[in-house]
Each structure stands twice: as C-alpha cells, then as structure tokens.
Amino acid sequence: MTLQEYIASIQDKTVAIVGIGVSNTPLIELLARSGVRVTACDRKSREALGDEAERLESLGVSLKLGEGYLRDLTQDIIFRTPGLRPDVPELLAAAQRGSVITSEMEVFFRVAPCTLIAVTGSDGKTTTTTIVSELLKAAGKTVHLGGNIGHPLLCEAGDMKPEDYAVLELSSFQLMTMTQSPHISVITNLAPNHLDVHKDMAEYVAAKENIFTHQSAQDIAVFNADNDITSEQAGRAVGRVRLFSRRTEPENGVFLRGDAVICREDGAEREIMKTGDILLPGVHNVENYLAAIAAVNGLVPDEAVRQVARTFKGVEHRIELVRTLRGVRYYNDSIGTSPSRTIAGLRSFPEKVILIAGGKDKGISYAPLGPELNEHVKLLILCGATARVIREAAEQAENYAGLEIVEVPDHQAAVDLAAARAVPGDVVLLSPASTAFDRFKNFMERGKVFKSIVNALQ
Incomplete structure (x- = not known):
C-alpha cells in the first residue's frame, strides 16, 4: 500500500x-x-x-x-x-x-516503499542511527533519516523510491504497539530506563523487542554481545543474527581485536579500520561504530566506512567537536543533562579536561559526579543553579585534592575563562550535568548558544 x-x-x-x-x-x-x-x-x-x-x-x-x-x-x-x-x-x-x-510510525511501516533500517536501545541509539545514515550516504545511497531522532517521515513516504533507505531511531514508546519490524534491526544495549512511564523493566524490554520479533528469516538483527539482555535476545531472533562486541569475537558480526575493527561473516574475516580512525572520542562511540558497521555490512564499501569514521563529527550536542582553535579542542555535550551523562562524557577523553557545568537542579544526587570530576577535570567552571551542589560534590569526594573550581555568571564568561586558561592540546568540554531550563528552552538552545560563543572566539 x-x-x-x-x-x-x-x-x-x-x-x-x-x-x-x-x-x-x-x-x-x-x-x-x-x-x-x-x-x-x-x-x-x-x-x-x-x-x-x-x-x-x-x-x-x-x-x-x-x-x-x-x-x-x-x-x-x-x-x-x-x-x-x-x-x-x-x-x-x-x-x-x-x-x-x-501511530505515525506504524502507518509509515505499512506504506514505506523502501528498505527500512531501525535502531533502538537505552544508550547510543541517536548516534548509531546517524552513523548508519552517514555510511549509507557515503556509499551513494539515498537515505531518509527520521523517527525518534526528531524528523517524522510518513508524510514523505510518497516521494521515496524502492531503492532508497529509511533509517529510523525508534523509542520504546514507539515500539510498544508495533506489529511490523524493519528489514535490518539494531539494539545497541538495554538497561533500566523510562521506568517512570513503563510499568516495569519487563515491559520496557518487551517493547524494545518489537524491533525484531516480527522479522522474517531473510531479515537481519544486530545485537550487542556484551550486554546481558541483548545477548539473550539474539538467541530468540527469527532473522539472521549479527553480533557486535568489544570483548569477544562472535562467529558472525563485528568486533575488536586490539585496536582493529574486524568483520567476520560465514567464516571469512577482514579488517575494516583501526579505532584510531574514529574521530568521535570515547569507547562508547567505538561501540556505536561496531553496531552501525554490522548493520550495513554488504551495503557499504570498507573505504566508505573509513571515510565517515575519519570525518564524522557526531550528532549535534553529543560530544560534538565545535572547533579547534590554537590547538585547543572545544566540545559541545549539552545533552549531558544529568550526572551520569556527564560522567560518560568525561570518560570519553584520555586527558584531563576543562569542564563547563551547571544548570537547573532536578533533585537528583550529584555525589557520584564528585570523584569523576577530581579524576578527569583540570579546571571546573560552574554557572547556573547547580553550581553549588556540583562544587560540593567535588570537594566532598574522597579523592578531592584541590581541584580548581571557578564560578562565573554565564556561559559567555565560562567560555572566555576556558579560552584564557587553555593551552595547546587541552580539551574544553560543555557537559552541564543539569537540565537547561534555568536559562534556556532546552538543551539544544543551550548547545547552540555555547557553539556561537566558541565560534566567535578570536
């Protein structure tokens, strides 16, 4: 239809x-x-x-x-x-x-004339979805990117061609009532999430499983072999299973061997690239590439994969490289609206960073952030309503050893201070560990303001 x-x-x-x-x-x-x-x-x-x-x-x-x-x-x-x-x-x-x-997505699955590739998971799904899209485009495919990533596609289905690809990010809420699955499905990982809406973890996992349960034997299902829940799901998939892993070497899938990204299928294996080819920082982004490569294996030449890995700067506001100025790299991680997200951002860099943090307090504990600040930050610049609680988290942590902490009135002052103190080789990271609602409509507006300030630096 x-x-x-x-x-x-x-x-x-x-x-x-x-x-x-x-x-x-x-x-x-x-x-x-x-x-x-x-x-x-x-x-x-x-x-x-x-x-x-x-x-x-x-x-x-x-x-x-x-x-x-x-x-x-x-x-x-x-x-x-x-x-x-x-x-x-x-x-x-x-x-x-x-x-x-x-729903809009259920009808899109009924009427889309092209190949559907969909990604879900608790973490990494937006970046993985975008990488899949970038890989296909590098291979010369016409790609329609949408779903939970913020762009509805149903109204564009009439202009799609059978040889096109629709690459979708799907949330558990979209998947709850789905009775169709895509040709290629990817589950990045699963952990407790959205339990304020779902009745329990079992319902959340069951919703995610709709991404592969309605597949046929000719379809492809990609799972994270390093995640207990998704590795168990792989054994119940109807389609052809591909695994991705940092820790093991699955029979069919994509994995790490040292710093080499290896693809193995039907007994044959080849090296696709080195982890050093990946511009995006952090081991979680290595995992995102493993998942994406497993999804498009056979559709995208290896050289195109390397080209994307070396040039793709990431999804906006997610450890996004804004610019490099006088040897200093500036990253926008405005999506870091909670301590756990900021911790993940800090762990993405081997060096200690200059961190800009602070925003609106949503009533959660900042204590787990304290030790991470002392371990990964060389200068902590704070502004916003949570400046005090973030400072306390750092100063009250057992590993506090005099981390320099400076409070400033706004992001302009924060960037100016960071730029004045940074030396070649430094990383300046905006990862607020707080929501943006004290001063901005949302984290996207906060990230755009940060980028405009950084891009205006002389």
Missing part, C-alpha cells in the same frame, strides 16, 4: 490525532489538505498553542484542547502520540467502541 492509497482508504473515516507536536503536525496538515476529517487533540490550552490553533483551524481541523482532550474519543482512527501509553482508559474505551488505534 502506498501513502496515497492509504489516504484514499480513509477518506470516508473520521480521524483523531493525539498530540500537536513535532511528529504529528505534518500528518495533521497532510490529512486535512487531503480532505480527511481531522480532530487534533492536545493537553495544551488554546492560549499555549497560540497562532498554531488558528492555522490548523484554517485547514479545516477541529481542535480538542485542555485537560479533557482525551475525553469521548469516537473517531474511526486514532493516531497515538509516542509519549501516550496505549492502555490509558480513554484509548481502551475507544478501542472497545471500534476505533482503530495506530
């Missing part, structure tokens, strides 16, 4: 789309312009939507806003936003009345 055929099949249906956000707004517009009767539902008030409310109504869209936005859903088809559990009472009641509950 094509996208046009799907739209034609629902012309006489009523449609509710829950969530007026990034993933659903293009769909609301497409269906409304195609003559489908659409009701857009959102918890936001009309005032909060602002001009968007009038714009959607001008397209013929009915709006259902505010706290009662899920009440009495009677439409024939209801598109669920990924963040809404499928078993909320209002959706269950609608299903009992005969409504079909679906």
Whole structure:
C-alpha cells in the first residue's frame, strides 16, 4: 500500500490525532489538505498553542484542547502520540467502541516503499542511527533519516523510491504497539530506563523487542554481545543474527581485536579500520561504530566506512567537536543533562579536561559526579543553579585534592575563562550535568548558544 492509497482508504473515516507536536503536525496538515476529517487533540490550552490553533483551524481541523482532550474519543482512527501509553482508559474505551488505534510510525511501516533500517536501545541509539545514515550516504545511497531522532517521515513516504533507505531511531514508546519490524534491526544495549512511564523493566524490554520479533528469516538483527539482555535476545531472533562486541569475537558480526575493527561473516574475516580512525572520542562511540558497521555490512564499501569514521563529527550536542582553535579542542555535550551523562562524557577523553557545568537542579544526587570530576577535570567552571551542589560534590569526594573550581555568571564568561586558561592540546568540554531550563528552552538552545560563543572566539 502506498501513502496515497492509504489516504484514499480513509477518506470516508473520521480521524483523531493525539498530540500537536513535532511528529504529528505534518500528518495533521497532510490529512486535512487531503480532505480527511481531522480532530487534533492536545493537553495544551488554546492560549499555549497560540497562532498554531488558528492555522490548523484554517485547514479545516477541529481542535480538542485542555485537560479533557482525551475525553469521548469516537473517531474511526486514532493516531497515538509516542509519549501516550496505549492502555490509558480513554484509548481502551475507544478501542472497545471500534476505533482503530495506530501511530505515525506504524502507518509509515505499512506504506514505506523502501528498505527500512531501525535502531533502538537505552544508550547510543541517536548516534548509531546517524552513523548508519552517514555510511549509507557515503556509499551513494539515498537515505531518509527520521523517527525518534526528531524528523517524522510518513508524510514523505510518497516521494521515496524502492531503492532508497529509511533509517529510523525508534523509542520504546514507539515500539510498544508495533506489529511490523524493519528489514535490518539494531539494539545497541538495554538497561533500566523510562521506568517512570513503563510499568516495569519487563515491559520496557518487551517493547524494545518489537524491533525484531516480527522479522522474517531473510531479515537481519544486530545485537550487542556484551550486554546481558541483548545477548539473550539474539538467541530468540527469527532473522539472521549479527553480533557486535568489544570483548569477544562472535562467529558472525563485528568486533575488536586490539585496536582493529574486524568483520567476520560465514567464516571469512577482514579488517575494516583501526579505532584510531574514529574521530568521535570515547569507547562508547567505538561501540556505536561496531553496531552501525554490522548493520550495513554488504551495503557499504570498507573505504566508505573509513571515510565517515575519519570525518564524522557526531550528532549535534553529543560530544560534538565545535572547533579547534590554537590547538585547543572545544566540545559541545549539552545533552549531558544529568550526572551520569556527564560522567560518560568525561570518560570519553584520555586527558584531563576543562569542564563547563551547571544548570537547573532536578533533585537528583550529584555525589557520584564528585570523584569523576577530581579524576578527569583540570579546571571546573560552574554557572547556573547547580553550581553549588556540583562544587560540593567535588570537594566532598574522597579523592578531592584541590581541584580548581571557578564560578562565573554565564556561559559567555565560562567560555572566555576556558579560552584564557587553555593551552595547546587541552580539551574544553560543555557537559552541564543539569537540565537547561534555568536559562534556556532546552538543551539544544543551550548547545547552540555555547557553539556561537566558541565560534566567535578570536
């Protein structure tokens, strides 16, 4: 079924789309312009939507806003936003009345004419998804990158060709109700995550498994052999299994032998590159490349893999190299919104770094960050609401030995100080260990401000 055929099949249906956000707004517009009767539902008030409310109504869209936005859903088809559990009472009641509950991603899987490659996991999925996309593009393929990475693809399916590739990042929330799996699936790793939304770890893992459980024997499933949960899942996969590993040498897959990245398939093996070819810092990014190479083996020449590894600077705001100035490398890790993420960022560099940290406090313990600061930081520059608690974490850690800590009023002052104190060979890292909401709309805006300040340095 094509996208046009799907739209034609629902012309006489009523449609509710829950969530007026990034993933659903293009769909609301497409269906409304195609003559489908659409009701857009959102918890936001009309005032909060602002001009968007009038714009959607001008397209013929009915709006259902505010706290009662899920009440009495009677439409024939209801598109669920990924963040809404499928078993909320209002959706269950609608299903009992005969409504079909679906999502933007579920319909995309039905209508996409091209090869689907999808990545999920607890950590590394955004970077791995992007690397897969970059590798395919380096091989001359036409690639459509989307999903949880922030770009919905359903509305573009009509322009895709059979020889194209759609590379998707999928969250557990998107996967919960999926009844189709991609041709190539990747699970980077699994650990407790999003348990504030999922009932328990078992439900979270079960949602992730939908990425491979509906595959056929001709499909490919890539698993992390070093992760207890994913290595167990590999034994239950229907498709052809490829493993990736830093610690072992699987029979079929991609692994490390010393500093060499080796690919082995059907008894034959070859060296693809050295870990030193990877521009992105950190052992976790080596793992991301192992996973991505396993996914595209046979589709991308090894030379193209090396080319991407040597030049790809990373996903924006995730240990992203901003620039090198007078021998000093500046990295934007604004995604570091918690102590654990900042710890991972610090461990990505062999040398001690100049760290810029601080932001909004979300009520979590900063104690685990303290020892890591003392071990990996040569100068700690703090600003924002969490400056005091981060300082205390460093000073109260057992390994505190006089780490220099300076508090400044804002990021401009932080970058100026870092630039003044850095010497050739140093790394300046923004990894706040805190959310951005004390001064910015989100971590993306914070990262962009940091980059603009760094790029303005003379």
